[in-house]
Amino acid sequence: MITIYGMRASGNCYKLQLLLDQLGRDYRWIDVDSAHGATRTPEFLGKNPNGKVPLLELEDGRRLAESDAILCYLAEGTRFWPSGAEPGDAWLRAQTLQWLFFEQYSHEPCIAVARFIRGWLPPEHPRQADVPALIERGKGVLAVMEQHLLEREWFVGERYGLADIALYAYTHCAGDGGFDLSPYPNIEAWLARIRAQPGHTPMQA
Amino acid sequence: MITIYGMRASGNCYKLQLLLDQLGRDYRWIDVDSAHGATRTPEFLGKNPNGKVPLLELEDGRRLAESDAILCYLAEGTRFWPSGAEPGDAWLRAQTLQWLFFEQYSHEPCIAVARFIRGWLPPEHPRQADVPALIERGKGVLAVMEQHLLEREWFVGERYGLADIALYAYTHCAGDGGFDLSPYPNIEAWLARIRAQPGHTPMQA
Numbered sequence: 390m391i392t393i394y395g396m397r398a399s400g401n402c403y404k405l406q407l408l409l410d411q412l413g414r415d416y417r418w419i420d421v422d423s424a425h426g427a428t429r430t431p432e433f434l435g436k437n438p439n440g441k442v443p444l445l446e447l448e449d450g451r452r453l454a455e456s457d458a459i460l461c462y463l464a465e466g467t468r469f470w471p472s473g474a475e476p477g478d479a480w481l482r483a484q485t486l487q488w489l490f491f492e493q494y495s496h497e498p499c500i501a502v503a504r505f506i507r508g509w510l511p512p513e514h515p516r517q518a519d520v521p522a523l524i525e526r527g528k529g530v531l532a533v534m535e536q537h538l539l540e541r542e543w544f545v546g547e548r549y550g551l552a553d554i555a556l557y558a559y560t561h562c563a564g565d566g567g568f569d570l571s572p573y574p575n576i577e578a579w580l581a582r583i584r585a586q587p588g589h590t591p592m593q594a
Numbered sequence: 595m596i597t598i599y600g601m602r603a604s605g606n607c608y609k610l611q612l613l614l615d616q617l618g619r620d621y622r623w624i625d626v627d628s629a630h631g632a633t634r635t636p637e638f639l640g641k642n643p644n645g646k647v648p649l650l651e652l653e654d655g656r657r658l659a660e661s662d663a664i665l666c667y668l669a670e671g672t673r674f675w676p677s678g679a680e681p682g683d684a685w686l687r688a689q690t691l692q693w694l695f696f697e698q699y700s701h702e703p704c705i706a707v708a709r710f711i712r713g714w715l716p717p718e719h720p721r722q723a724d725v726p727a728l729i730e731r732g733k734g735v736l737a738v739m740e741q742h743l744l745e746r747e748w749f750v751g752e753r754y755g756l757a758d759i760a761l762y763a764y765t766h767c768a769g770d771g772g773f774d775l776s777p778y779p780n781i782e783a784w785l786a787r788i789r790a791q792p793g794h795t796p797m798q799a
Contacts, residue, residue: 438738439700451685455699458691465684472679479670480656486663486691493699494660495644533643 392417394436395443397593399423400501400558401456402443407554408463411588424509457489460551469551484545488552491533492559499527501559503566524567531573534560538575542582549586557583562592597622599641600648602798604628605706605763606661607648612759613668616793629714662694665756674756689750693757696738697764704732706764708771729772736778739765743780747787754791762788767797 393409393416395402409416421427421442428440437444437454445453445462453459464470470485471478503523506516534556537544544552561580563570570577583589598614598621600607614621626632626647633645642649642659650658650667658664669675675690676683708728711721739761742749749757766785768775775782788794 438741439696453688453692455692455695458688458695461691462684462688474677479667483658483663483667486666487658487660490660490663490695490698491644493695494702497699498703536643 390415390417390448392419392446393443394419394421394433394446396421396423399442400504400562400592401497403592404456404460404555404558405443405445405463406590406592407557408460408469408551410590411586412463412467412469413588414463424505457493457551457555460489460555461486464551468548469554471546481546485550485552488544489555492552492555495533496527496530496556497559499523499530500563500566500568503527503568504559504562505566507567508565520567527563527566527568531560531563531568531570531576535573535575538579542579549583553579553583558592595620595622595653597624597651598648599624599626599638599651601626601628604647605709605767605797606702608797609661609665609760609763610648610650610668611795611797612762613665613674613756615795616791617668617672617674618793619668629710662698662756662760665694665760666691669756673753674759676751686751690755690757693749694760697757697760700738701732701735701761702764704728704735705768705771705773708732708773709764709767710771712772713770725772732768732771732773736765736768736773736775736781740778740780743784747784754788758784758788763797 393402393405395405395418397403397406397420406418421433423442427433428437428442434440436446436452439454441454443454443456443459445459453462461470465472471481500523503520506514506520506523510516543549544556557580560576561583570580598607598610600610600623602608602611602625611623626638628647632638633642633647639645641651641657644659646659648659648661648664650664658667666675670677676686705728708725711719711725711728715721748754749761762785765781766788775785
């Protein structure tokens with residue numbers, strides 16, 4: 390059985406829970422509290438030298454880091470990853486990767502980080518002062534998503550897929566970071582469509 | 595013929611030049627000066643609503659953003675992307691994606707950003723004060739790479755591939771951001787191996 394090292398309340402870790410639960414796949418989950426230093430111990434750094442969760446460990450001990458790389462690996466051969474050699478599938482894969490990199494480079498560093506600062510750091514921490522600028526940047530990110538969803542149900546192609554899972558993880562809890570989603574009706578409708586998917590499980594706070 | 599919208603001195607754009615030149619593939623390059631607002635014009639935002647280069651445009655007008663997603667798409671069916679259905683190839687793809695996400699999430703936001711601040715912002719700009727902290731974070735990133743290269747010639751598998759191209763782009767010019775690479779002999783040897791590859795072309799400053 391595969392093992393996930395992760396923190397349940399981290400969106401990057403929750404992504405894997407969402408995919409695995411919807412695939413109905415068995416997995417072992419080992420809690421690692423990255424908010425309190427558990428990813429910086431010598432033992433954990435021996436597993437992932439970059440000191441981050443989630444981390445996937447296969448039955449034979451091989452390990453894979455980076456949430457969106459793990460999503461792609463676990464989705465191979467499933468309905469969530471178009472794996473054909475034809476040009477249409479190659480383009481769907483390319484668009485999926487585009488949104489996964491958008492998620493990690495543009496979305497997570499403001500929307501997830503605002504949530505972390507507000508939810509995990511003390512009120513007097515100097516990083517609290519960063520939140521207004523993160524919210525301004527995050528509004529631009531949400532505007533890109535809102536525009537993309539104007540005439541689409543899902544981020545890529547005609548069905549729920551990896552890009553939706555990856556972007557759902559920190560968008561659905563953006564309110565924790567101080568974001569108001571009511572100006573983004575297409576995003577709110579898309580979040581509701583995801584919650585209505587068979588096998589959907591909520592994030593455990 | 596495909597078109598790349600890009601800024602020659604941007605590592606994210608240079609990655610595509612590196613891959614395409616080594617593939618010997620023809621392409622049209624349209625300069626877009628992202629350091630001076632050219633990615634925020636209404637015309638460019640119509641092409642990429644996230645306002646970033648590089649951007650790939652196919653012959654039929656379809657567009658793809660995010661440098662590492664473009665790398666994967668252009669490498670499909672070439673020696674740079676293991677595309678077989680066997681588990682060995684799936685694992686090579688997974689590891690490649692792991693390093694591409696490491697590059698965008700951990701490496702670029704400190705090593706490329708330090709270079710941008712020092713090279714493109716005026717000496718009195720308040721962001722100059724961020725450079726020392728970026729260099730400290732970047733040293734941790736370089737240490738992860740140095741350790742990984744201790745017993746390996748390339749980042750993934752036994753040959754030069756996409757992970758090497760993506761990481762080369764901003765590592766080879768890390769000195770521009772104030773990094774000293776001499777404490778990282780494995781990285782320096784790896785950079786030299788990449789420069790010795792057939793078809794390698796330098797970044798145009």
